[in-house]
Structures are given as structure tokens and as C-alpha cells.
Amino acid sequence: MYIAMNRFKVKDGSETDFENVWKNRDSSLSEMKGFREFHLLRGPRNEEEGYTLFASHTIWESHDDFVAWTRSQNFRDAHKNAGTNKVLYLGHPVFEGFTVVEGA
Amino acid sequence: MYIAMNRFKVKDGSETDFENVWKNRDSSLSEMKGFREFHLLRGPRNEEEGYTLFASHTIWESHDDFVAWTRSQNFRDAHKNAGTNKVLYLGHPVFEGFTVVEGA
Numbered sequence: 202m203y204i205a206m207n208r209f210k211v212k213d214g215s216e217t218d219f220e221n222v223w224k225n226r227d228s229s230l231s232e233m234k235g236f237r238e239f240h241l242l243r244g245p246r247n248e249e250e251g252y253t254l255f256a257s258h259t260i261w262e263s264h265d266d267f268v269a270w271t272r273s274q275n276f277r278d279a280h281k282n283a284g285t286n287k288v289l290y291l292g293h294p295v296f297e298g299f300t301v302v303e304g305a
Numbered sequence: 306m307y308i309a310m311n312r313f314k315v316k317d318g319s320e321t322d323f324e325n326v327w328k329n330r331d332s333s334l335s336e337m338k339g340f341r342e343f344h345l346l347r348g349p350r351n352e353e354e355g356y357t358l359f360a361s362h363t364i365w366e367s368h369d370d371f372v373a374w375t376r377s378q379n380f381r382d383a384h385k386n387a388g389t390n391k392v393l394y395l396g397h398p399v400f401e402g403f404t405v406v407e408g409a
Contacts, residue, residue: 204346204362223407242308242403256403258308299346299360303327 202237203264204299210252210291216243219255219289229275230259235266252291264300306341307368308403314356314395320347323359323393333379334363339370356395368404 211219223241230236237260244254261267270276315323327345334340341364348358365371374380 202344220406238408240306240408241406243406244401244403254401255406258403258408297348297358299348299362302324302345302347302359304342304344304362 202301203261203267204301205257205259205261205267206297206299207257208295208297209255209257209289210247210250211255211289212291213246213251213253215289216253216255219286222286222289223257226279228279230270230279233266233270233273233275235262236270237261250291255290264298267298306405307365307371308405309361309363309365309371310401310403311361312399312401313359313361313393314351314354315359315393316395317350317355317357319393320357320359323390326390326393327361330383332383334374334383337370337374337377337379339366339373341365354395359394368402371402 209219220241220243228239230239239260240258242256242258244256246253259267261270313323324345324347332343334343343364344362346360346362348360350357363371365374
């Protein structure tokens with residue numbers, strides 16, 4: 202099991218627009234080998250810096266399945282319009298990949 | 306669905322000790338109402354600052370179930386020895402709680 206998260210600092214006032222980008226996207230992740238679950242998560246607000254943390258959260262069977270997706274046409278299609286949404290968040294999305302140490 | 310994560314910057318060389326703390330703990334989380342899953346996750350290494358990111362990752366039915374746990378004897382028991390492990394990581398653990406916006 203491998204968890205891929207991408208963290209976005211969404212600017213105050215852009216939360217709904219950001220959520221709609223994800224709700225309205227045309228995803229075919231579920232066709233990929235090893236894909237288990239996808240969620241868009243809304244985290245804490247940072248009052249001082251004026252953003253709310255969001256994270257995409259995808260569970261894969263294995264790290265290899267995740268890597269295969271990043272090299273697929275599916276991945277390129279999913280990210281082709283990502284640049285147009287940059288106005289909604291601060292800086293760049295930060296990727297973090299996690300392997301499971303313990304638990305079930 | 307609510308995801309509670311606690312992020313730890315584990316010092317280089319302390320990874321195995323940190324993992325063992327979690328593997329050997331006496332957890333009764335699964336007795337709590339609304340508990341779904343627990344995983345200890347190992348994330349990326351930060352070479353510059355000399356640590357590896359770890360995160361505890363707990364899935365609850367709802368935010369209310371999570372809050373009820375934080376007020377329980379179960380929670381106090383689970384954290385009573387937390388101070389002794391501070392030598393294994395940099396700074397304080399950083400808590401982030403997430404609600405689900407989209408996905409299933």
C-alpha cells in the first residue's frame with residue numbers, strides 16, 4: 202500500500218473554485234492498475250498566511266503502480282490543464298509519498 | 306469520514322527506534338466508536354535538514370468520533386509516555402485534520 206498526497210495552499214476566497222475544479226474533472230484513475238481510492242481532503246486554515254490546506258489523497262496497491270500511472274497517458278491527460286488553476290493557490294503543490302510501516 | 310494525521314520529523318538514524326515505538330505500543334484504538342483504520346506512514350527524507358517525515362494516519366467515521374476519542378481515557382493512556390520519545394524527532398509533532406470534499 203502506497204499513499205500519494207499533493208498539498209495545496211488554497212488562497213482565502215478560492216476554496217469553492219478549487220473544490221469545483223476537482224469535482225468537475227474528468228478522471229479515469231479508476232481504470233489504472235493498482236488504484237484503490239481517491240479523496241480530495243480539506244485541512245486546517247492558516248489564518249496568518251491566508252490559506253486553507255487541501256490535499257489530494259490517493260491510495261495505490263504499491264509504489265510501482267503509482268509510478269506506472271505517472272508515466273501513463275492518463276496522467277498527462279489529468280494534468281494538462283493544471284496550469285490554469287495556479288491562481289487559486291499559493292506557491293506550488295507539494296508532493297509527499299508514503300509507504301505503510303505499521304497498521305491495517 | 307475524517308482523517309487525522311500527526312506529522313513527525315524523525316532524526317536521521319532514529320527511524321527504526323521510532324517505528325518500534327509504534328509497533329510495540331499497546332493500542333486499543335479499535336475499541337473506539339467510529340474508528341476505521343490506523344496506519345503509520347513513512348514519507349520523504351529531507352536531506353538538508355536531516356530527517357525523514359513520518360505520519361500517523363487514522364481514519365474515523367466522523368470528526369465527532371475523533372473528538373470523542375481525544376477526550377477519552379483511551380487517548381490519555383495512548384499518550385502518557387509520548388514525552389520519552391521526543392529525542393527521536395525534531396521539534397513538535399504537527400497535527401493536521403482533514404475532512405473529505407470529494408471522492409469515494
